[in-house]
Amino acid sequence: MTGNQPVLTVGQLTPTVKVIVNISESDLALIRRGMPVDVRFDAFEGREFTGRITRIYPTVDPATRTFTAEIAINNGDGAIKPGMFARVSMNLGERNSVVVPDRAVVKQSGSGNKYVYVYSKGKVSYNRVELGRRLDNNYELLSGVADGDTVVISGQTRLADGVAVEIIN
Secondary structure (H helix, E strand, O other): OEOOEOOOOOOOOOOEEEEEEEEEHHHHHHOOOOOEEEEEEOOOOOOEEEEEEEEEEEEEEOOOOEEEEEEEEEOOOOOOOOOOOEEEEOOOOOOOOEEEEHHHEEEOOOOOOEEEEEEEOOEEEEEEEEEEEEEOOEEEEEEOOOOOOEEOOOOHHHOOOOOEOOOOO
16 A cells, blocks of 8 residues: 555456476477476475466577576466476477486596597597487487497596406406
């Protein structure tokens, strides 16, 4: 109230809440309005909500190189409150990729290049790789290692390109 006049009047509370997410520039082409998404809130362990993308902002944030998207979720029971932390899962399609444990990836100091030691015929080769997505404790490899290759996941500090090694189980 200001004086005797109301500043605003609450007319109707909608049973829908909005979740704001950032979409990486590389994933922008894979999302679309109306696309279903799964949303989990830390406050509701084991409960999953289904929402839909309702808006994709057309501008990129130059600092993060992400686009903003809005997701609408039905909140008929009023359980979801403003400010809650949400985890959003989107199905962006499927593709076959080589995946290696994160500890198999060796970062070269000073260059930013990433490598994986690959074992073949008693020797290891130091293969430069291009990383894709991080999947829990694994990395998708876009190049550098073929499907079925054997990679070294420990002891890389004692290796060099072309060194003969013996695998002991």
